[in-house]
Amino acid sequence: MIIRAATSIPTKVRTGPKDWAMNDRIRRDGTRSLVAAAARVGARAFLQEGVVWAVGTLDGRPFDEDAPPAHDPVLASSLDGERIAQQAGSAHGFDTLALRCGGLYSADGWHTRILAESIAKGRPVLIGRQSPVWSMIHTDDAAGAFVTAAEAPKTGVWHIVDDRPVPLPEFLGEMAKRVNARPPRRMPRWLARMFLGRYGTRILSSSFSTSNARFRRDFGWRPSFPTYAEGLDEVATSWRSEGFPSRRS
Numbered sequence: 001m002i003i004r005a006a007t008s009i010p011t012k013v014r015t016g017p018k019d020w021a022m023n024d025r026i027r028r029d030g031t032r033s034l035v036a037a038a039a040r041v042g043a044r045a046f047l048q049e050g051v052v053w054a055v056g057t058l059d060g061r062p063f064d065e066d067a068p069p070a071h072d073p074v075l076a077s078s079l080d081g082e083r084i085a086q087q088a089g090s091a092h093g094f095d096t097l098a099l100r101c102g103g104l105y106s107a108d109g110w111h112t113r114i115l116a117e118s119i120a121k122g123r124p125v126l127i128g129r130q131s132p133v134w135s136m137i138h139t140d141d142a143a144g145a146f147v148t149a150a151e152a153p154k155t156g157v158w159h160i161v162d163d164r165p166v167p168l169p170e171f172l173g174e175m176a177k178r179v180n181a182r183p184p185r186r187m188p189r190w191l192a193r194m195f196l197g198r199y200g201t202r203i204l205s206s207s208f209s210t211s212n213a214r215f216r217r218d219f220g221w222r223p224s225f226p227t228y229a230e231g232l233d234e235v236a237t238s239w240r241s242e243g244f245p246s247r248r249s
Contacts, residue, residue: 045153
C-alpha cells in the first residue's frame with residue numbers, strides 16, 4: 001500500500017494562484033511519481049487524499065461522491081491526482097482509493113487556530129448574512145479512516161466526514177463559547193474581499209454538505225467524534241492546557 005497524502009496548503013489568510021503552485025505540483029507530479037513507484041514495486045493498492053468540495057455545486061444542496069466537479073481552479077489538481085491514480089491502477093492492476101476529506105479541524109491545525117484567534121480578538125470571521133453548511137472531520141478521525149482503508153483496500157472514491165453537516169455560524173459560535181469569547185462577528189462581502197481575497201471569501205461563503213454513508217457501508221467505519229461538538233470539546237481541552245488562544249494583540 002502506498003499513501004499519497006502530502007500537501008502544501010498555504011498558511012496565510014489571503015492567497016493568490018502562485019501560493020497554490022507547489023500544492024498543485026505535489027498533487028499532479030507527486031502522484032505521477034508515486035504511481036510509477038507503485039507499479040515498479042508491485043504495490044497492491046494506492047490511496048489518494050482529496051477534498052470533498054472539489055465536487056458538487058457548493059450552493060447548499062447535499063451531494064455525494066458521484067457529483068460533478070465544482071470547477072474550482074484551486075482544486076482542479078486534486079481531481080487530476082485522483083484521475084492519474086485511477087488510470088495507473090487500471091493499467092498496472094492495483095486498487096486505487098480516493099478519500100476526500102471534509103473540513104479538517106484539530107487543536108494544532110493552523111486554519112483551526114487562526115479562526116479561534118480571530119474570534120477571541122473580536123475580529124469578524126463570517127461574511128454577510130450567509131450561513132453556509134460544512135461537512136467537518138476531526139483530523140484524528142480522518143487518520144483513522146485512512147488506516148481503515150489501508151487495511152482492507154478496494155477501488156473507489158469515498159467522502160470522509162462526520163455524521164452531521166453543520167452551519168458555519170453554529171460551528172464558529174460553539175468555538176467561541178469554548179474559548180470564552182463573544183459570538184463571531186460578521187463583515188460585509190466587500191470587506192471580506194479586501195482582507196481575505198477572492199478565494200478566501202468564496203470558501204467562507206460556500207456550502208459543502210455531504211455524507212460518510214458510503215464509507216461507513218463499505219468499510220464499517222465510525223468516527224470517534226460523531227459531530228463537531230464532540231470534536232470541539234477535545235480541541236478546547238487541548239487548548240486550555242496550553243493557554244490558547246491569548247487575547248493579547
